[in-house]
Amino acid sequence: MEKVKVKICEGTTCFVMGGQAVKSMISTLTEKYKDKIEISSVRCFGTCNKSDSFSKAPYVMVDDEQISSADLEKVIAVIERKLNNE
Amino acid sequence: MFIDIDCAQIKKHGQNAYGDYFVSKRSDNQERVLAVLSDGLGSGIKANILSCMTATMLIRFIEEDISIKKAAQIIMDSLPVCQIRKISYATFSAVDCRNDGNVWVVEEGNPSFVLMRDNEEMPLEGKEFTSPKFPDRHLMLYQFKAEVGDRLIFCSDGVTQAGIGTKDYPLGFQRKGLLKYLKETLSIKRNISSTELSKKVIEKALSVEENEHAGDDISCSVLYFRNPRKALIFTGPPYNRGKDREYCMSFSFFAGKKAICGGTTANMISRELKLEITNVDEQECGDLPPIAHMDGVDLVTEGILTLTKAAEYLEQKELNHKDAAGLLVNFLLESDIIEFMVGAMINQAHYDPALPIEIEVRRTVIKKIKTLLESEYFKQVSINYI
Structure with a gap:
């Protein structure tokens, strides 16, 4: 089964808005999702620089789905949905 | 030639x-480097005041284009005499390169x-001048042409007299101890920086002292004549998007070391130069985003x-951090010669x-870094x- 790709933005805005915390929290869940997800960092999605996206950092991409104001709960929900092919 | 200079104490x-x-x-035009090392009589606050006054006055004289000999003579003739020890209040060495x-x-x-030239001591002949006012004060003047790779090492007597009276160094570390140590160190690391070499010399001097307690103030200043090492830091996307490619190309052709500070800037360079950005794993991050890798x-x-x-x-002066800022x-x-290409595009x-x-304005931070690096x-x- 193809892994779900989780990309976390490490641009300045996302970083200070908690992107790093989301990354480390997801990383601690590797036991449960060990063979199912692939976590990586991205320099910057550039999303925060669009005027309609202010105040919505951090951004996380789960496959092709962008999550704004990402936190662990939101990211896990999308991961679960993707894994269950919903 | 670039003159790399530092002092450790x-x-x-x-x-x-x-x-x-x-x-x-x-000097502002970068053509001249002046330095003075002064040793104040005694130790502690009194010596600090005496050496500080001597060194700052002397460097100001030399800076004002009075010849170094004349400047030194003025200081030599005017230094007061300690009433108890009957010697001058401070000694000094000054260099104008x-x-x-x-x-x-x-x-x-x-x-x-x-x-030091090619890891050997180069003997130099100097001229001696005696103070007309104080016959026991002698000034030595040297003039020579330095070559790329040369190093000048200035020490206070705390180095040459380190360990005096100990079993291993009954007469102290002396000049010959210093020379031996310099040769050993330079043969191991030929391109050692002035910062590192001066630090090593004082640490060596301290290591030969009894109980490693400095018996006197220990100072070593090193001047290293070398070809300048150039570096370019690209930070922030350019104001004019139409010029992205132009700036990326000039970054790519820069002859020297290169750094990129900024996610958007890295993405832009990656896009324009078709270079992939990859993550660097297992790096100490601290409170900062991790570094990445890009070929070249x-x-x-x-x-x-x-x-x-x-x-x-x-x-x-916290120079040992291993996070991204420490690496920067x-x-x-x-x-030695650092250029910042600062993009004026603002990320709202x-x-x-x-x-x-609170995030500071990029220009303000870069200006602060510039001032610190220079001063x-x-x-x-x-x-x-840009």
């Missing part, structure tokens, strides 16, 4: 102030400096947070009041806003 054991004083200046290699050195009372680029970091932290490390500090300190999201921390680390820095 240790206070006399039990004292809370340095009795030796080192001061150096690089031009980047064409011409060097003038004057010494009064300090151990004679060393010129020596360092890729996040932008403003890393730059702000690097400015803090430079200001606090190392990158800067390993270079950085000024979102919802951000938990504290003797680097030649330029900023190009």
Whole structure:
């Protein structure tokens, strides 16, 4: 089964808005999702620089789905949905 | 030629102030480097005041284009005499170097400096001048042409007399101990920086002292004549998007070490130069985003947070951090001529009041780094806003 790709933005805005915390929290869940997800960092999605996206950092991409104001709960929900092919 | 200069010092054991004083200046046009090392009589605060006054007065005289001999003579003739010890209040060594290699050195009372060339001591003949006012004061004047790779090593007598009276060094570390140590160290690391060499010399001197307690103030200043090491830091996307490619190409053709500070900047360079950005695993991050890798680029970091932290490390002289800002500090300190390409494009999201921390304006941080690198680390820095 193809892994779900989780990309976390490490641009300045996302970083200070908690992107790093989301990354480390997801990383601690590797036991449960060990063979199912692939976590990586991205320099910057550039999303925060669009005027309609202010105040919505951090951004996380789960496959092709962008999550704004990402936190662990939101990211896990999308991961679960993707894994269950919903 | 670039002149890499630094000084390292240790206070006399039990004292809370340095009795030796080192001061150096690089002229605005970068063509001249001046330095003075003075040793104040005694130790502690009194010696500190005496050496500080002597060194700062002397460097100001030399700076004002009075010949180094004349400047040193004025100081030599005017230094007061200690009523108890009947000797002058401070000794000094001063050096005036031009980047064409011409060097003038004057010494009064300090151990004679060393010129190391191809890992050998180069003997030099100097002229001696005696003070008309104080016949026991003698000034030595040297003039010579330095070559690429030469090093000048100035020490206070705390180095040459280190360990005096001990079993291993009954007469102290002496000049011959210093020379032996310099040869050993330079044969191991030929390109050692002035910062590292001066630090090693004082640490060696301290190691030969009884119980490793400095019996006197220990100072070592090193001047290293070398070809300049150039570095370019690209931070922030250019104001005019139409010029992205042009700036990326000039970054790519730069002859020297290269760094990128900024996620958007890295993405832009990656896009324009078709270079892939890859993550660097297992790196110490601290509170900063991790570094990345790009072929042909020596360092890729996040932008403003890393730059702000690097400015803090430079200001606090915290030079051993291993996070992205620490690596950036190392990158800067390993270079002599540093150019910043600062993109003027603003990321409005950085000024979102919802951000938990205040983010400084890129220009302000870069200006602060420039000032610190020039005044504290003797680097030649330029900023190009794009």
